[in-house]
Amino acid sequence: MFDITRDLLGMFILPEHIPNSITDLLKLDVTDRNIQKLDRDLGVGKYAFTDLNKARLDKRCKYWTAKLYTDLRTGFIMAAKKMLSPPLGNITLRRPAALDPNWPITVRPQHL
Secondary structure: OHHHHHHHHOOOEOHHHOOOOHHHHHHOOOOOHHHEOOHHHOOOOHHHHHHHHHHHHOHHHHHHHHHHHHHHHHHHHHHHHHHOOHHHHOHHHHOHHHHOOOOOHHHOOOOO
């Protein structure tokens, strides 16, 4: 879950502002625009990236691309808030061995 959360944050947060520990990750203010990427750098997928950047630069498309990026950013923030809420902060859910005592020690993630 930690890795998935970091991957999601990487879609809209600047890499240098994504913490490497769960404790710091839970304190992150994902609504702070100072740590967020610019519209042109938001994660949109490799197939949409080029076309969206072309449309963003075209004055005729400015209205719908601006709305799209605003809605995309809002969606990323909402998803991040959900992921940073109790499930990630719950120590029992973060430890697979608590759910399955037979979980091999070698498989346990190192950052837990």
